[in-house]
Amino acid sequence: MNAKRVNAAAGVLHAAQVRGRVTAAGLAADLEAAGLLQSPATAAETERLRARVAELEAERHATNSALAEVTEALRAAEGRADGLAVGRPAVLEPDGCRHCGIPERGHARQWTRAAGWHAWVEPSDGQRLERMRARRAARTEAGYL
CATH class of the missing domain: 1.20.5 (Single alpha-helices involved in coiled-coils or other helix-helix interfaces)
Structure with a gap:
């Protein structure tokens, strides 16, 4: 007799009885679902x-x-760091990925040290706001605004 299997079967039967299963077929179905009738x-x-x-x-x-x-x-x-190309702007798109800043349309699967391989993840509201402020500051500094 295998005590481990007997205890496992007893646990399945007890749970079935608590759920209201009282027929032999119902108890056997629960034992089969638990893989104990193999x-x-x-x-x-x-x-x-x-x-x-x-x-x-x-x-x-x-x-x-x-x-x-x-x-x-x-x-x-x-010459790239954390998945961002050297020629890529230092200011990220406000709606870019939460982990790497790449826009959703061209993201696919990317890798960063912090997040590893990941699909595009929506940025938090705080990230969006921070990115919009950085973009505005960069444009102001460059004389565009």
């Missing part, structure tokens, strides 16, 4: 697949870290 071969295959998924997730994280380092090195070699 054959030993199926249970072993499930565990093997879960271990493989965990292994692949760890590999993905390692790959993402390596890609981030390579991306950072390439941007440094090109």
Whole structure:
């Protein structure tokens, strides 16, 4: 007898009874949904697949870290910092991404040191206001206003 499986089954049955399941079919359905009616071969295959998924997730994280380092090195070699090109204005678009300032239309997936890989995220109201003030100050300084 496997005490761990018995306790797991008891927990599922208790929860089913609390929810009002009293028929044998209802209790069996809850046991099946919890994966407790699997054959030993199926249970072993499930565990093997879960271990493989965990292994692949760890590999993905390692790959993402390596890609981030390579991306950072390439941007440094090109004279870019945090994803912003050298020729790009120092003042960001008010509606640019919260993390990198790139406008939504051309954003796709970007990488920054602070946020990592990310999709466009709407800037906060405070960021918008700060960017609008910086843009106005830059235009005033340049003599456009």
